[in-house]
Amino acid sequence: MVDSTTSPDEGDNAEILRLLASDEPPTGEMMDDFALRIKEAVRSCCIDIHEFMAIARGNINGSDGQRTPAPICDARSPGEFSIGHIPGAINLSLFSDSERAAVGTMYSTKGRSSATVAGMSYVQPKLKCLVSTAADIVAKAKRATGGDDNGNANDDISSKDDDNHEPVLLIHCWRGGMRSCALAFLIKTRIPGLRVHILEGGYKSFRKWQYSIYSYLPENASYDASYDVHHNKKKKKKLTKKKRLKFAAREAATSGIGISKREAAITKVRATLELEDATDTAAAEAQRLEDAHASAQAQKAWGEMYSQGPRIVILGGPTGSGKTKVLHALRDILGEQIIDLEGLANHSGSAFGFVGHEPQPTPQQYTNNVAMEWASLDPERWVFIEDEGPNIGRVNLPVGLYRKMRTASVVLKLDIPRDIRIQVLREDYALPEKEGNFDGDGDTDEHDLSQWLCKMVEATRTLEKRIGYVRRDAMIRLLRGGKYAEFASMALEYYDDLYHTHITNAQGSANMKGDGERAATISTVTVENMEQFHAETVAREVQISMQLLLTTAHHESEK
Numbered sequence: 426m427v428d429s430t431t432s433p434d435e436g437d438n439a440e441i442l443r444l445l446a447s448d449e450p451p452t453g454e455m456m457d458d459f460a461l462r463i464k465e466a467v468r469s470c471c472i473d474i475h476e477f478m479a480i481a482r483g484n485i486n487g488s489d490g491q492r493t494p495a496p497i498c499d500a501r502s503p504g505e506f507s508i509g510h511i512p513g514a515i516n517l518s519l520f521s522d523s524e525r526a527a528v529g530t531m532y533s534t535k536g537r538s539s540a541t542v543a544g545m546s547y548v549q550p551k552l553k554c555l556v557s558t559a560a561d562i563v564a565k566a567k568r569a570t571g572g573d574d575n576g577n578a579n580d581d582i583s584s585k586d587d588d589n590h591e592p593v594l595l596i597h598c599w600r601g602g603m604r605s606c607a608l609a610f611l612i613k614t615r616i617p618g619l620r621v622h623i624l625e626g627g628y629k630s631f632r633k634w635q636y637s638i639y640s641y642l643p644e645n646a647s648y649d650a651s652y653d654v655h656h657n658k659k660k661k662k663k664l665t666k667k668k669r670l671k672f673a674a675r676e677a678a679t680s681g682i683g684i685s686k687r688e689a690a691i692t693k694v695r696a697t698l699e700l701e702d703a704t705d706t707a708a709a710e711a712q713r714l715e716d717a718h719a720s721a722q723a724q725k726a727w728g729e730m731y732s733q734g735p736r737i738v739i740l741g742g743p744t745g746s747g748k749t750k751v752l753h754a755l756r757d758i759l760g761e762q763i764i765d766l767e768g769l770a771n772h773s774g775s776a777f778g779f780v781g782h783e784p785q786p787t788p789q790q791y792t793n794n795v796a797m798e799w800a801s802l803d804p805e806r807w808v809f810i811e812d813e814g815p816n817i818g819r820v821n822l823p824v825g826l827y828r829k830m831r832t833a834s835v836v837l838k839l840d841i842p843r844d845i846r847i848q849v850l851r852e853d854y855a856l857p858e859k860e861g862n863f864d865g866d867g868d869t870d871e872h873d874l875s876q877w878l879c880k881m882v883e884a885t886r887t888l889e890k891r892i893g894y895v896r897r898d899a900m901i902r903l904l905r906g907g908k909y910a911e912f913a914s915m916a917l918e919y920y921d922d923l924y925h926t927h928i929t930n931a932q933g934s935a936n937m938k939g940d941g942e943r944a945a946t947i948s949t950v951t952v953e954n955m956e957q958f959h960a961e962t963v964a965r966e967v968q969i970s971m972q973l974l975l976t977t978a979h980h981e982s983e984k
Contacts, residue, residue, distance in 0.1 A: 441466065441610065451545055453538030460541060460603060467609045471601070471623045474630045480622065481511070481595055482801065495593040496566040498559060500604040501628065509789030511597070511631055512797045515562055517555065519548050519604050541603070548607070555608065556615045563592050563619060597624035597631070632789075635796035639734065639825030735762070735802050737829055738971060739945070741812035741928050742839030744775060744920040745846030745913070747958050748811045751839065754964035755809050761968070762802055763809045769794045772818030773853070775920065776884040779818065780854045780877070791820040799826065807971070812836065812928060833945055835974060837967055838928065840951040845958050847913045854881075855909040878904065892919050948974060 441462050451459070472480075483494035497514040499506055504522040506514075520528060524547045532540035594612065598604035605623050613621045624630060697716060740748050749768070755761040767773050770791055771782040786794065802808050815827055822830075841849075851858055856877040882901050889897045896915065903912040929943055950970045952963055 441614075451542055453536075453542055456541035456545060457538055459545075463603070463606050463610050467606050467613070467621075467623060470609055470613070470621050471625045473625050474634045477595060477597075477622065477624045478631075478634065478800065480593060481513070494566075495595050495622075496562050497595045497597070498562065498608070499628070500596060500598040500608045505599065505628075508787055509628075509632075509793055511628070512794050514597075517558055517562070517608065519551070519555070519608060520544070544603075552611060556612060559594065559608075559612045560616055563594055563616070567592055591618060591620045593620045593622065595622050595624065597627045599627050600629050601625050601627040631793075635793055635823070636825065638796050638800060639823060639829055734799060734829075735804050735806055735808040737833040737835075738807050738809045739812045739830060739833050739836040740809050740839070740967065741836050741924075741947075742841065743846070743924045744917060745850045746839040746841045747846075747849045747960060747963065748839065749773070750849075750958070750960040751963045751967060752809055752811060754960040755967065758961050759964055759968055761809055762806055764795070764798050764802075766795065766811060766813050766822065767817055769798065770817040770820050772820070774813060774817050776887055777854055777881060777916075779880065779884075780856065785818050785820055788820045792823045795823055795826065809967075814927065831943065835971070836928065836943070836945045836947045837970055838947055838949050839963065839967075840949050841958070841963075842955060843914075843917065845955055846917065847910055849958050850913040850916070851909050854913075857907065858909060888919065946974065 441459065480495045481497055494513075497511055498517040499510050499514040500517060500519055501510075502518050502520050502522045502525040503516060504525075506516040506518070510516070528540050528544045528547070531543045596605050596609045596612070598608075601624060605627060609621045609623050612619065626633075697712070740752060742748050749765065752763045752765055756763045767778070769786075771785045772778040773780070773782070785791070810830060813822060813827075813830070815822055857874055881904055885897060885900050885904065892900075896919075900912055900915050903909075903915065928947065948970055950963070950966050952966050955962075
């Protein structure tokens with residue numbers, strides 16, 4: 426019985442806490458009531474994906490405009506987390522992988538009540554540890570943003586900053602269900618002064634967000650509010666998840682996601698105009714006003730759902746042109762914004778791209794990482810991106826971003842002398858020639874070199890269908906003989922032909938026939954009198970070429 430002087434919310438919270446602290450095993454009826462109370466108690470903490478990401482990336486607080494990103498706790502199991510998670514999130518799992526499997530089996534065989542009882546038995550012993558870990562996460566985040574005059578935050582996380590800003594913790598699970606709600610309630614009630622937010626829709630809503638963030642419509646897209654975006658909803662429901670993904674990928678590869686929607690919208694606009702011509706002036710004016718209002722609402726909806734983002738400059742060039750080095754120089758020395766797709770993929774893109782990289786992220790994690798990079802860009806500035814194929818190693822580029830890259834208006838193609846390109850390839854891939862591969866006595870680490878050679882030989886064998894077994898065997902002999910310059914020269918013979926098709930093909934894949942030429946201004950960037958590769962020099966030439974293109978385009982627009 427709750428005291429009559431206690432508010433309903435406080436009474437519910439007290440009842441939930443009593444159940445959490447109870448040593449008596451709960452019944453299914455008790456757990457059903459518990460689930461309802463939990464969700465009601467944290468209803469006000471739920472926010473949508475856009476607000477969630479804004480807080481995660483950092484709100485502007487205080488007069489100094491300091492960005493203070495909030496920590497994210499992922500309540501899913503370690504196995505789910507390892508497949509893919511929001512970049513920067515910390516796994517604070519309620520269940521282990523085996524416990525999650527057991528609860529799922531219980532749910533499918535015995536129902537929700539039995540599953541929640543089993544879940545409670547797994548979580549109850551972990552309550553103190555979960556709260557302690559969450560407190561450490563928030564305290565660490567607060568210390569990172571600075572606290573006292575020495576830059577050390579007060580360990581008391583309930584204390585507020587100078588700008589009266591409460592510490593914030595973001596929580597999500599798979600779909601915004603019991604796991605995130607229960608964890609949020611536990612942390613909210615046990616850690617005073619902490620503001621907790623739950624992501625509506627959970628990790629699934631983040632995945633939808635990262636798909637839509639690239640805005641698949643071209644810059645001159647038309648839209649109409651009278652067109653129902655969900656017109657095909659019933660048909661999509663009949664498709665399995667796997668088929669939907671295949672359908673979306675196929676549609677994006679051939680005509681671009683949303684193009685059919687745009688065509689349907691334009692058709693409706695034309696039909697509306699024809700109807701207006703056929704009606705009297707008063708009716709036409711009323712229809713025009715209605716359409717104008719609806720169009721404004723549609724434009725607002727599209728703007729909230731999709732963002733054009735920054736305009737893309739593609740940095741191209743054949744293999745060995747040092748494109749990644751130039752990208753880094755553009756960012757680190759010249760202050761341009763870039764996305765290093767190969768760096769995020771831990772792979773250089775070719776058959777030998779594994780050299781010098783850590784293991785690649787999962788395909789799902791890669792698209793998450795790229796989406797966060799894209800979201801952090803200034804939409805008013807150009808972004809430089811290396812010309813890539815649809816996949817880098819074993820990860821695929823996000824469909825929306827790849828479509829934008831293939832339809833980018835500017836491609837800057839590096840023209841680097843062949844001997845310099847061979848030098849770059851030796852520096853990047855010839856592990857025995859790299860500095861730092863020798864111990865104090867000047868001896869090579871034989872184990873690393875043996876592994877490197879085995880992988881290089883195996884990668885060369887994968888090219889047999891494209892280069893033939895004669896050239897394959899010749900390249901392997903050069904590798905084993907330590908003739909890395911000759912090996913690089915033979916590799917360029919293959920990759921140069923491949924890249925020529927890639928840069929001009931509308932679809933970007935040299936292994937299939939494209940349906941047209943690339944719709945872009947391809948400008949060649951040449952550096953004269955280059956004796957050795959210097960990334961900063963090439964980057965400055967790239968910047969100059971870009972400025973010339975912009976100036977020319979501006980003058981032509983004024984004519």
